[in-house]
Amino acid sequence: MKAKLSRLIKTNEPKQVTVTPDDVEQAKWRERGGEILTFEQEWCVRLKQIYPLDETYHDYTFGEAKASLATSTHPFFQVDVPSEQVLFMDTETTGLRGSGTSIFLIGFARFQDDHLEMIQYVLPHPAFETAFYYHFLNDIGDEVRFVTYNGKSFDWPQIKTRHTFVRSKVKALPAVGHVDLLHASRRLLKPTLESVSLKAVEAHFGHARTDDMPGFLAPMHYFQYVKEREPDIIQPVIEHHHADCLSLVSLYKRLCHLVEADETPFGEERAHWLNDLGNAEAALQEYERLEQPTKRALMRQALLLKRTGQMEQALPLFEQVGTVEAFVELAKYAEHHQKDINRAITFTEQALTLSERKETVLRQTALTEMRALRHRMNRLERKRS
Incomplete structure (x- = not known):
């Protein structure tokens, strides 16, 4: 009887619930509004924020940026998919390049019918890349166009590199296209700015960041976060990355305007x-x-x-330019099309005179140029005789 009573007492005792470090960390992320996404015993965090289209960011509303996706006339900025398949994407990594470099934060801004959604995926531990890429790739779909800042050369190649380690368990990479705003900034602003980094370009347009964490500190914050499992440590990186993605939306609109508006x-x-x-x-x-x-x-x-067969219209322009290259074009046309050897010789002599005046610093280039011109002159002289 005593043993039976003892068993009954033990049966009625509340069971002990084991709280793991993962549980504690996940609870902290949930308090911040994060979603815990799991896959094959692994997990990652998804953060999402919604912005109305009439909200202004860096001088333009998100609605104006969305409209540019459909109305841009410049080939560089045109996209051939619906706006919801255009991702203003950026990553944060543990290093610059190489197979040992991991991406620990991927995010993008994406337009929906009546809002802009900003989504970020956080890798809580380097061993959880399968869950990380599984959910990122499932969310973005099978065909996307990325708007990035050096993403064509850095971010997307890094994603492809890391995907090779998990491709047996996650879906294939989508069909992609790129609008890399770094190339546009270089074309338009390089003569004006010493640096065309995203921060420098933002500052040039009057939107310098004041409390932003320097990007080179991101890996240090991440490694410390992994060690201590405290989301507060990585929060400055998340905010920096969030600002980068939203800045891409605004910068896309601004650069479209710069190359399309007549008054610029x-x-x-x-x-x-x-x-x-x-x-x-x-x-x-x-x-x-x-x-x-x-x-x-x-x-x-x-x-x-x-090149388009309009040489008659090109001739006065070559004469107006009056450089070595222009005189050579005129000499070739006079020789081969007008059959006027004397005129071809005159243009070649003018080219030689200019070439001989070039500065000493360009001497080697000038010598090569003059050898070609003298060869042309000798050939023309033989034709004339």
């Missing part, structure tokens, strides 16, 4: 850019609109006219 001072660069992209018709239209084109603009316009 980037008409010549706009023409060069269209030329480089192979859009000859649009580039020629832009060159025609320039009120005070530089010699570089005139030369590129002339070469484009030549």
Whole structure:
């Protein structure tokens, strides 16, 4: 009887619940509004924030940025998917490059019907990459266009590298396209700014960050967070990354405006850019609109006219430019199309005179140039005789 009573007492005792370190850490993330996403005994954190389209960020509303996705006329900024498949994406990593470098924070801003959603995925432990990439890839879909800042050269290659370690358990990488705003900033702002880092470009447009954590400190914060399992430690990195993604939305709108608006001072660069992209018709239209084109603009316009079979329109531009390269083009046309050897010799002599005047610092280039010109001159002289 005594033993039976003892068993009954033990049965009625409340069971002890074991609280693991993961439970404690996950509870802290939930207090911050984070979602705990699990996969195969691993977990990661998803943070989400919603912004109305009429909210202004760095001079433009999110709604204006969304409209630019559909209305941009410049080939560099055009996207061929619905706006909800365009991700303004950035990552934070434990280093710069290499297979030993891990991504511990991926995030993107993405437009929905009536709002912008900002989503971030946090890797709580380096061993949980499977859950991390499983949920990130499932959320973004099978085809996306990334708007990034150096993401084409850095962020996306890093994602592809890390994906190789987990690809047997997660879905394949999506079909992607890129609008890398670093390239646009370099084209438009490099002559003006010493640095075209995202922070420098923001400051140039009047939006310098004051309380932001320097990006190079992010790995240190992450390693300390992994050690102590305290989300407070990584919070400055999350805020820095959040600001980067939202800045991409605003910067996309601003750069679209710079290359498309008539009143901006980037008409010549706009023409060069269209030329480089192979859009000859649009580039020629832009060159025609320039009120005070530089010699570089005139030369590129002339070469484009030549390439599109409009050499008669290019001839006066080559004469106006009056450089070695321009005189060579005129000499070639006089020789091969006009069959005027004397005129070809005159243009070649003018090119030689200019080449001989070049500075000593360019001596080697000038010598190579003059050898080619003298070879042309000798050939023309033989033709004339």
